Amino acid sequence: xxxxxxxxxxxxxxxxxxxxxxxxxxxxxxxxxxxxxxxxxxxxxxxxxxxxxxxxxxxxxxxxxxxxxxxxxxxxxxxxxxxxxxxxxxxxxxxxxxxxxxxxxxxxxxxxxxxxxxxxxxxxxxxxxxxxxxxxxxxxxxxxxxxxxxxxxxxxxxxxxxxxxxxxxxxxxxxxxxxxxxxxxxxxxxxxxxxxxxxxxxxxxxxxxxxxxxxxxxxxxxxxxxxxxxxxxxxxxxxxxxxxxxxxxxxxxxxxxxxxxxxxxxxx
Numbered sequence: 001x002x003x004x005x006x007x008x009x010x011x012x013x014x015x016x017x018x019x020x021x022x023x024x025x026x027x028x029x030x031x032x033x034x035x036x037x038x039x040x041x042x043x044x045x046x047x048x049x050x051x052x053x054x055x056x057x058x059x060x061x062x063x064x065x066x067x068x069x070x071x072x073x074x075x076x077x078x079x080x081x082x083x084x085x086x087x088x089x090x091x092x093x094x095x096x097x098x099x100x101x102x103x104x105x106x107x108x109x110x111x112x113x114x115x116x117x118x119x120x121x122x123x124x125x126x127x128x129x130x131x132x133x134x135x136x137x138x139x140x141x142x143x144x145x146x147x148x149x150x151x152x153x154x155x156x157x158x159x160x161x162x163x164x165x166x167x168x169x170x171x172x173x174x175x176x177x178x179x180x181x182x183x184x185x186x187x188x189x190x191x192x193x194x195x196x197x198x199x200x201x202x203x204x205x206x207x208x209x210x211x212x213x214x215x216x217x218x219x220x221x222x223x224x225x226x227x228x229x230x231x232x233x234x235x236x237x238x239x240x241x242x243x244x245x246x247x248x249x250x251x252x253x254x255x256x257x258x259x260x261x262x263x264x265x266x267x268x
Contacts, residue, residue, distance in 0.1 A: 002267055004206055006033055007064065007197055007223060009215035010044035010054065011127075013233050013251060020053040020128050023251070029260035030058060036264060041200055043193045045173075045185060045219055047106040047148070048072065049132040062203070067173075067187050067219050068196030069148035070108045073203065080199040081108070082191050083146035088167055092150050092186065093139060095163050102153030102183075104133075107145045112136040119153055123183060150186040151175070160184065173219050185219065194222030214259055216240065231259050 011017040014026055033040050043064040044051070062079070063072040071079040084092075089105075093114065096103035102116035104124075112134045113120045124130050134141075152172075154160055164170055164186075171189040193215075201207060213220070213227035216236040224230030225243040232244035233255050241247045248259040 003038070003212050003228060003263075004210040005039040005041065005061075005201070005204065006212040006214070006263075007041045007043040007193075007200075007227070008256070009193075009217070009220050009233075010042060010046060010051070012216045012235050013214055013220075014042075014256060015054065016251060017127055022054065022057055023254065023256075025254040025257040026251070027057065029257040032260055032264065036267075039204065041197075043068075043197060043213070043215070043220070043223060045149070045217075046129075047111055047132075048076070048109050049111060050127075050129040052132060053128070062200040064193055064196035064200060066106050066108070066148040067185065068191050068193045069106075069187060071196045071199045079203055080196070081146065081148070082188060082195070083148050084150070084170070084188055086142075088169060089142045089147045089150075091163075091167065092152075093142065095159075096152065097139075099154065099156060099159055101156070101160075102151075104151040105142055105147045106149040106151070107141070108148055110134060110141075110145075112141050114139050116153060120151075123153065148187070152184045152186055153182060154184075155180070155182045157182070173217070192222040193219060194226050197223050197226075212263060214256065229263065231263075 008014050015022045030040050039061040041062040042060045045067045047066050061074050069082045096115045102120045103114040104120050105112050169189055172184040172186050175183040208226045209228050211227045212229040213223040214231040216233035221243045230244040232241040232247040234250040249255040
């Protein structure tokens with residue numbers, strides 16, 4: 001076989017965000033890949049604690065978590081970590097206090113809501129991750145632990161853009177999940193899933209030439225572009241698809257299985 005490893009986005013690619021359901025055909029695709037000798041890795045914006053239902057059915061050979069900020073091996077040992085610096089985290093807390101933005105932080109294996117609990121609660125209910133959340137009334141958890149990602153809810157995008165302009169070490173990705181376009185991932189500007197993928201490739205003594213990546217969102221662009229084969233799911237926008245080698249049908253139409261079947265046929 002030409003390739004050795006595959007990285008799968010989670011939400012909207014491997015399963016449906018609103019219920020974490022993995023189709024049997026997706027599990028069959030993973031089995032096919034493993035039977036052929038491929039390593040199968042997760043590449044997601046989620047922290048580990050928000051993959052509970054997935055891990056009940058699938059264990060991966062490595063985990064690229066929180067948009068490349070936190071990387072674990074198959075035994076959940078840390079391969080690499082790239083947290084947001086503490087001063088910037090404090091600035092995020094102060095911004096959201098002042099502007100009354102919803103704020104949530106991912107800490108690797110824990111997630112804490114800081115501001116506007118109920119809007120963020122409703123968002124997390126839709127994403128089926130309520131049982132992995134804590135509410136930090138004191139808003140001090142970040143002072144003792146590493147923050148890898150912020151999730152901000154606001155319709156005041158002008159204020160958020162001004163904050164990001166003043167903090168060029170950060171960037172944002174829009175989360176399009178029933179939030180009327182006002183929920184954003186905030187993380188290190190020079191970090192994305194591709195940086196985490198590179199750490200895993202180094203761990204296995206591989207290169208991008210060995211890799212296949214499948215995803216659907218803007219946070220997947222880096223790995224789709226760098227992989228020897230980048231596959232965009234049918235739910236991806238035309239912009240995301242422009243960085244991939246080809247696209248396939250959506251998750252709901254056996255997309256992963258169709259993509260894997262095509263890849264394996266071309267590998268013969």
